[in-house]
Amino acid sequence: MTRDWLTVHEGSGPLVIGLPHTGTEIPDVLMARFRSPWLARKDADWWVDRLYDFAVDLGATLVRTAVSRSVIDVNRDPSGVSLYPGMTTTGLCPVETFDGEPLYRAGEAPDAAEIAERRATWFDPYHAQLKAQIDRLRARGPVVLYDAHSIRSVVPRLFAGELPQFNIGDNDGTTCAPELTQAVEAACAISGSSLIVNGRFKGGWTTRHYGRPHLGVHAIQMELADRGYMGDPASPLSPDNWPSPYEPERAEAMRRNLHRVLTACIAFAESQT
Template identity: 35%
Template sequence: MPSTSYHLHLPDAFTSCVVFASPHSGRDYPWSFLRGTVLDDHTIRSSEDAFVDRLFDCVPQFGAAFLRAGAPRAYVDLNRACDELDPALIEGVSKRSHNPRIASGLGVVPRVVSNGRAIYRGKLPMSEAERRITRIWHPYHAKLADLLSQSRTQFGSSILIDCHSMPHEAVRNSKGQSPEIVIGDRFGASASSDIVNQVEAAFERTGLRVARNAPFAGAYIAQHYGRPSQNQHAIQIEIDRSVYMDERAVRPNKNFHQFRKLLRGVVAELAAIGPRDAGRMAAE
């Protein structure tokens, strides 16, 4: 059975110009993919933004759309350009200029999961990569682009909150003061500073430790959709997985429900950023 590209959750009425998305929380693993990988069913999930979709499932209650991936990141990475093909994995792909993501095995069709563990024994045919991109990548991005366009039409601007999680190892430091939230705006290129300041403040008011652009500034999605000069802003949010889940077991920890409740308040604040209620005002 083919993996689903995305799941879309809409509000009863759009009252927010903000669109929330979770491109790496998909867990609709195709049986043929699980049969073809050298990894077990547990290890294959190690690069998944597990449970991020559950953390943000309250989004429609605040008048905003929530788009979440169906297909897992290990199958197709939606935060890569569709032409970021890995010559070490895909047959017939010629080497181009150096791309650190591709070189590390993290192209649009990944060669590895976390810690560089190989997904396959050998190479994949180009036809398989093209099939995944056609069935998974293109529908997801077509829908995301459509949601942002609709928001700009209705409200005059759109704000993408791209929701991710990060391994604790990626932000841990010796002083124990590592950030729990990393906000990425590609160093100011993908969103206006005023909007990013409001996003940062919403998280800081909860007492969470927040950093900007280090170690994650935003990848393809922030770069592609962030067009501040056109009133379209894209901000990547990374959450330290250890805050809400047992990373090794890939399951929620005892803090999950409390943290999910805390994020509900943050989501309410984020959904209130920018122009609101344009549709209702027009109707009146």
């Protein structure tokens, strides 16, 4: 199913993959209000939909929004409550980039009424489809929801130093069975790359909202440091060096790693029946 900005590929396996931040589309009516198109797209999870395109061959279901997270972030709590209290983060309709740059021209940021409208237009339909796919597969047995993300390796405003390559989040063991987290961690460890569980990224709203392991829905988030499939940019960032291009040869090793990860997710779900 494709609806302009929302794409759903229905698979038969017990795995749903959410792609909430790969979109770069911005409605024309909003574009002039942003300080620049580049800033409005800067924090996309670049190329992640391409990185995981092999998942359809595993029988996975994919749900993707093409709308930029700067318009609305479908992985944030719609109530506005921070997912990481006391830490820098962005909101449902961000007003600044990860680096703290204002996104909107003076006086052009959305007010509460507009945020509610954007939620009804994009957030609610995305999650309606995500829920529908989870429910469809849950009727057959346990299901894994895998929320796929990436971010630059170095973002000083959000975290210190260089981010590990694999950042696995289950919100401190609450969104999935420990066996799933252990299986994903073991699959990542084979790569020899750095990894962490419940570090800076413990899982966003999607993982926390849907993860109900006692009901057979196991949700886990994977935040990749994007150096695994593209070049990290030199500082400072500019339209000339960001986003870096997708590098197929570099990405191939990452895709093999992620194939192991998704296969482990499917094997876990099937073992629960």
